[in-house]
Amino acid sequence: MPDTQDLDRRKAAILEAVVTEYIGTAQPVGSHHVARAAGINVSSATIRSEMVALEREGYLVQPHTSAGRVPTDKGYRFFVDQLAEPGVLGPAQRHKVSRFFEQVHGEMEELLERTSGLLSDLTSYASVVVPPSHDAAVVRSVQLVGLGARVALLVAVLADGAVEKRAIELPEEVPDEVLAVASGRLQAAAQGHPLGSVHIAEPSGDAAVDRVVSLAESALGDLAGEAHDRIFVGGPSRLAAAFDAVDTVRAVLATLEQQLVVVSLLRDVLERGLSVAIGTEHGYEPLSACAVVVAPVSVDGQLGGAVGLVGPTRMNYPQALAAARVVGEQLGDRLRATLDAGSSARPVRETRPRRRARGRR
Amino acid sequence: MPDTQDLDRRKAAILEAVVTEYIGTAQPVGSHHVARAAGINVSSATIRSEMVALEREGYLVQPHTSAGRVPTDKGYRFFVDQLAEPGVLGPAQRHKVSRFFEQVHGEMEELLERTSGLLSDLTSYASVVVPPSHDAAVVRSVQLVGLGARVALLVAVLADGAVEKRAIELPEEVPDEVLAVASGRLQAAAQGHPLGSVHIAEPSGDAAVDRVVSLAESALGDLAGEAHDRIFVGGPSRLAAAFDAVDTVRAVLATLEQQLVVVSLLRDVLERGLSVAIGTEHGYEPLSACAVVVAPVSVDGQLGGAVGLVGPTRMNYPQALAAARVVGEQLGDRLRATLDAGSSARPVRETRPRRRARGRR
DNA sequence: CTTGGCACTCGGTAAAATCGAGTGCCAGAG
DNA sequence: CTCTGGCACTCGATTTTACCGAGTGCCAAG
Numbered sequence: 001m002p003d004t005q006d007l008d009r010r011k012a013a014i015l016e017a018v019v020t021e022y023i024g025t026a027q028p029v030g031s032h033h034v035a036r037a038a039g040i041n042v043s044s045a046t047i048r049s050e051m052v053a054l055e056r057e058g059y060l061v062q063p064h065t066s067a068g069r070v071p072t073d074k075g076y077r078f079f080v081d082q083l084a085e086p087g088v089l090g091p092a093q094r095h096k097v098s099r100f101f102e103q104v105h106g107e108m109e110e111l112l113e114r115t116s117g118l119l120s121d122l123t124s125y126a127s128v129v130v131p132p133s134h135d136a137a138v139v140r141s142v143q144l145v146g147l148g149a150r151v152a153l154l155v156a157v158l159a160d161g162a163v164e165k166r167a168i169e170l171p172e173e174v175p176d177e178v179l180a181v182a183s184g185r186l187q188a189a190a191q192g193h194p195l196g197s198v199h200i201a202e203p204s205g206d207a208a209v210d211r212v213v214s215l216a217e218s219a220l221g222d223l224a225g226e227a228h229d230r231i232f233v234g235g236p237s238r239l240a241a242a243f244d245a246v247d248t249v250r251a252v253l254a255t256l257e258q259q260l261v262v263v264s265l266l267r268d269v270l271e272r273g274l275s276v277a278i279g280t281e282h283g284y285e286p287l288s289a290c291a292v293v294v295a296p297v298s299v300d301g302q303l304g305g306a307v308g309l310v311g312p313t314r315m316n317y318p319q320a321l322a323a324a325r326v327v328g329e330q331l332g333d334r335l336r337a338t339l340d341a342g343s344s345a346r347p348v349r350e351t352r353p354r355r356r357a358r359g360r361r
Numbered sequence: 362m363p364d365t366q367d368l369d370r371r372k373a374a375i376l377e378a379v380v381t382e383y384i385g386t387a388q389p390v391g392s393h394h395v396a397r398a399a400g401i402n403v404s405s406a407t408i409r410s411e412m413v414a415l416e417r418e419g420y421l422v423q424p425h426t427s428a429g430r431v432p433t434d435k436g437y438r439f440f441v442d443q444l445a446e447p448g449v450l451g452p453a454q455r456h457k458v459s460r461f462f463e464q465v466h467g468e469m470e471e472l473l474e475r476t477s478g479l480l481s482d483l484t485s486y487a488s489v490v491v492p493p494s495h496d497a498a499v500v501r502s503v504q505l506v507g508l509g510a511r512v513a514l515l516v517a518v519l520a521d522g523a524v525e526k527r528a529i530e531l532p533e534e535v536p537d538e539v540l541a542v543a544s545g546r547l548q549a550a551a552q553g554h555p556l557g558s559v560h561i562a563e564p565s566g567d568a569a570v571d572r573v574v575s576l577a578e579s580a581l582g583d584l585a586g587e588a589h590d591r592i593f594v595g596g597p598s599r600l601a602a603a604f605d606a607v608d609t610v611r612a613v614l615a616t617l618e619q620q621l622v623v624v625s626l627l628r629d630v631l632e633r634g635l636s637v638a639i640g641t642e643h644g645y646e647p648l649s650a651c652a653v654v655v656a657p658v659s660v661d662g663q664l665g666g667a668v669g670l671v672g673p674t675r676m677n678y679p680q681a682l683a684a685a686r687v688v689g690e691q692l693g694d695r696l697r698a699t700l701d702a703g704s705s706a707r708p709v710r711e712t713r714p715r716r717r718a719r720g721r722r
Numbered sequence: 723c724t725t726g727g728c729a730c731t732c733g734g735t736a737a738a739a740t741c742g743a744g745t746g747c748c749a750g751a752g
Numbered sequence: 753c754t755c756t757g758g759c760a761c762t763c764g765a766t767t768t769t770a771c772c773g774a775g776t777g778c779c780a781a782g
């Protein structure tokens with residue numbers, strides 16, 4: 001157990017015991033239980049006085065006088081930052097993950113959907129997968145398809161298996177022939193280039209075509225810049241199992257339904273350099289009963305996407321962190337592997353570099 | 362109030378009163394409350410004896426002696442079939458629907474996603490949208506994109522704004538050039554034809570190409586035959602509000618996560634000619650506390666899709682039925698409107714035919 | 723057949739009693 | 753000064769008891 005900064009060794013050990021026990025039982029933890037815990041060799045009386053201190057410092061609370069202690073958000077935070085063992089997946093879980101990524105193939109949307117299912121399965125918490133932007137993905141094909149009189153659909157197929165589409169509102173009625181020409185010009189300009197760096201060379205001479213092309217070009221830019229327009233939520237029913245107050249369940253589910261909120265939540269957390277947001281740390285009131293574990297999904301160092309887990313604050317942090325990290329990494333690798341497949345020179349597939357990101361906080 | 366087949370007028374009126382009251386209050390209904398209800402002009406004593414009969418016949422139950430009565434599934438069923446007023450949407454809701462369908466545009470997936478949100482908003486129940494098959498939709502474009510060494514992605518863009526994709530496992534490594542040729546042949550054979558009736562004319566002479574094409578063709582057939590591969594669930598958090606037992610919530614959510622189950626549930630219900638399945642009528646045990654309201658989404662008479670609502674058995678059936686029907690119809694109309702847009706001759710857009718399907722049961 | 727009256731039931735709520743895990747404090751030992 | 757065992761005390765959870773009243777079934781009179 002490492003020496004810690006704001007808590008002496010014994011207090012830390014006690015805090016750890018309380019958190020561990022509480023995570024397991026969901027019952028307030030009394031001094032006796034702590035005394036019985038491994039690595040604690042003092043009497044319950046001593047522990048009591050230490051607990052008073054821990055409570056004064058904000059790491060623990062009593063639900064009421066003469067009850068055991070429960071960790072506060074601050075308590076969990078200390079646990080996560082200073083105490084928790086790095087956490088590894090069990091062999092069964094590890095196997096599940098590797099088999100999953102061996103076996104899954106091809107299409108992006110399905111990959112992401114199933115990844116979120118995997119993550120939720122591994123941990124029994126609700127999971128969220130936010131795909132990275134397609135900025136660097138090579139365009140295989142772009143086309144415009146007319147829908148209504150003044151609506152066209154822009155469809156881009158990327159080398160990583162993603163198919164992105166966006167409806168474009170046309171300012172005027174555009175004949176199919178014009179769309180076809182515009183589509184061709186787009187295709188010529190985009191194919192083989194990363195989505196983020198598509199530029200149309202020069203005007204065609206036909207004003208109508210050019211208007212459409214420029215609209216489509218900016219839509220393409222949107223596709224590149226924005227995150228994928230969809231997030232993937234896995235196992236929401238796990239939430240119902242994790243909380244017993246039906247109100248809490250409702251509030252959390254309602255929040256997860258708002259994709260934008262979830263995306264910015266994860267982004268915020270990552271930007272603050274955290275991998276866990278506990279209780280109110282993220283500032284989203286309806287999720288104050290939850291902890292959110294986040295791991296980045298980076299493709300070639302370019303971060304963008306994220307995977308997340310949402311559970312009660314008394315979640316199994318080591319396991320959740322391990323699962324999120326592993327799945328995030330693997331997903332990133334997977335996306336990178338297919339990113340530029342199909343560009344003229346197929347790159348050598350190196351044996352996956354196991355960059356073991358082991359840095360706390 | 363119509364004369365009924367198995368229940369005399371008065372019993373029916375009493376049953377109706379019980380159901381209505383119970384739907385509103387979720388409390389067992391006593392004879393006094395019924396006596397006070399509109400249209401009932403007998404004393405509570407009379408009602409009591411009638412209720413005994415209704416209970417013997419299985420329309421009502423007492424949670425315990427000396428409590429009021431609660432409708433059974435059979436009771437709800439009678440209510441829905443014989444008693445409930447047709448049910449209309451309020452002007453505000455009606456307005457919401459029409460504004461929604463005016464304003465939404467273009468892309469299929471978003472349309473469906475938002476439709477399920479709409480339905481859930483209108484009713485405060487969880488909603489399900491199962492899109493119809495694309496059988497009749499005209500193909501605008503088909504292509505094959507190479508992903509991994511032996512995986513290709515088949516992408517079809519349909520005139521109705523849908524983009525369907527499917528990964529194809531190739532039996533052997535296929536060079537990009539072959540894929541391109543195959544892609545071209547597919548495109549030539551499919552473009553302008555309904556997805557369901559694409560046939561490749563004749564072999565190309567190149568065996569490798571032909572193998573790929575035939576794989577792709579059968580994949581295309583799958584896309585046409587199967588329902589859309591995704592269903593859209595709206596407002597699952599509403600379920601948490603509708604039930605107070607957290608276990609029930611979990612079970613129902615878990616069921617809704619299994620897309621296949623939901624699809625066949627809706628299909629079963631529709632095939633039996635019902636628009637409501639109450640409690641155990643559908644045979645899916647975890648949903649025995651729920652009622653499921655279903656309305657077909659038919660495009661040009663060709664049925665296929667469905668919209669559904671999932672709520673507690675004590676749901677507001679008239680309103681739910683009305684909402685599901687209207688949204689189902691409108692969605693069908695919308696899909697039909699764009700179905701063949703873009704085929705050589707754009708059809709005249711008739712003012713939407715308000716075929717008012719008013720047939721009970 | 724209907725109805726008012728009446729005795730009876732029984733779940734839900736409230737008040738009272740009990741239990742026990744857990745606390746804070748303290749005096750004595752190390 | 754720290755640790756520990758002992759002890760009185762607290763207070764939520766659980767059980768017990770009491771009570772209320774909505775609601776029932778039955779019946780005799782209209």
